[in-house]
Amino acid sequence: MAFGTQDDTDEVMNEINMTPLVDVMLVLLIIFIITVPVMKHSVNIDLPRASSQPQDAKPETIRLSVDGEGQYWWNEGRVADADLPKLFAEAAAKNPQPELHLRGDRAVRYERVALAMSAAQQAGLHKIGFITEPKAP
16 A cells, blocks of 8 residues: 555545645745845935034043042142142033043052042042052962
């Protein structure tokens, strides 16, 4: 008894015929291959021309250091404690606002670093970062 001969017309076929499914998938694949490039370039727009220079205004960086004795250094220049809020206010008024890089000596009390950070925040400086040295291997 061979499967699929005319003598066995009474038996039901238990397999799905995959040929029509493959044909449909190939037709869909061809349709997508043809329509994707058309969809990519469907709207042609004539954009206006303008001569503008890209703005590369990088904010300056303020380096505030606190040495081992608790003295403040503004960009390598000694600063008195009373002058610090005024300098922070001047820096906060600039546009674009400069970044404050805060460096604290290992031997200094954290209170001195926290006071400088608080004064910068009260003056309106938003970008404050801490500078550290990498650990030696």
